[in-house]
Amino acid sequence: MSATVAKPKIFVVIYSMYGHIKTLSEAIVKGLKEEGVDATLYRVEETLPDSVLTKMYARKFDEIPVLAPEDLVKADGFLFGIPTRFGTPAAQVKTFWDATGKLWATGALVGKYAGVFTSTGGQHGGMETTIFTFLPHLAHHGIIYVPLGYQAPELHDQSEIIGGSPWGAGTIAGGDGSRKVSEKEIQIALTQGRTFAKTILKAHQ
Ligand SMILES: Cc1cc2nc3c(=O)[nH]c(=O)nc-3n(C[C@H](O)[C@H](O)[C@H](O)COP(=O)(O)O)c2cc1C
Structure with missing residues (x-):
């Protein structure tokens, strides 16, 4: 009789002001679940007051539960969805990490896995730098970064802006x-969910 092995638990943790990251996160969760891992979507807490959010025409995503920073310990891996602000991660995400000092001090996240996905206003506004400048958080916590690589064929497609x-x-x-997430971008997000799940499953064999 074989023992039942628990499914790896992945938290998809996002900040989204206008819904683009949220749309990508739904594809990521789908890809993760297709490969048989346990995936849950969370958001980081908002830090801006309602008066400012109204002026920014921000949407609210109250249906997504807020992840308390200390609950990061409950997952085996994470996919962080972060919109760019001046080519770097949104401050809401930075505030979330700035509340993880105790986890860092106890090495509570060492050896967990993380991938990152992003959204920018413009084609050259920080697609790569936003993720790149997020990586120190992972390094300091000893979290293993899992890049997407070129596993999604759409990344070679130059027939349209992707x-x-x-x-x-x-x-x-x-x-x-106003631009909607394109079908090819959804496919890339699906691939990131699937390939991240495969990496985690291999690590948990
Ligand atoms: C304060 C601020 C700074 C921003 N800086 C950039 C930027 O440097 N480059 C860029 O392409 N988009 C920038 N944007 C656009 C956001 O990245 C864009 O609204 C976001 O990716 C949309 O994702 P969401 O719909 O999930 O909120 C900025 C937006 C705000 C509010």
């Missing part, structure tokens, strides 16, 4: 946020 890079899936929101 977000995403070997660093992770991505979408281009447009200067006014």
Whole structure:
């Protein structure tokens, strides 16, 4: 009789102001689940007051539960969805990590796995730098970064503008946020979910 092995637990942790990261995250969760891992979507806490959010025409995603930083210990791996701000991660995500000092001090996240995906307003507004500048958080916590690489064939497609890079899936929101996540960007996000799940499953054999 073989013992039942628990499915690896993956938290997809996002910040989204206009919904592009949220759309990508749904494809990521789908890809993860297709490969048989346990995937749950969370968001980081908002830090801006309602008065500012209203002026920014921000959407609210109250249906997604907020992840308490200390609950990162409950997962085996993470996929972080982060929109760019000036080519670097949104401050809401930085605030989340700045509350993980105790986890760092106890090495609670050492050896866990993480991938990252992003959204930018423009094609050259930080698709790669946003993920790149997020990596120190992983390094300091001893979390193993899992890049997407070129596992999604759409990354070679130059027939249209496509977000995403070997660093992770991505979408281009447009200067006014009106561009919708394209079908090819959804496919890249699906691939990131699937390939990340395969990496985690291999590590948990
Ligand atoms: C303060 C601020 C700074 C931004 N900086 C950049 C930037 O440097 N490059 C860029 O391409 N987009 C920039 N954007 C656009 C956001 O990245 C875009 O709204 C976001 O990717 C959309 O994702 P979401 O719909 O999930 O919120 C900025 C937006 C704000 C509000």
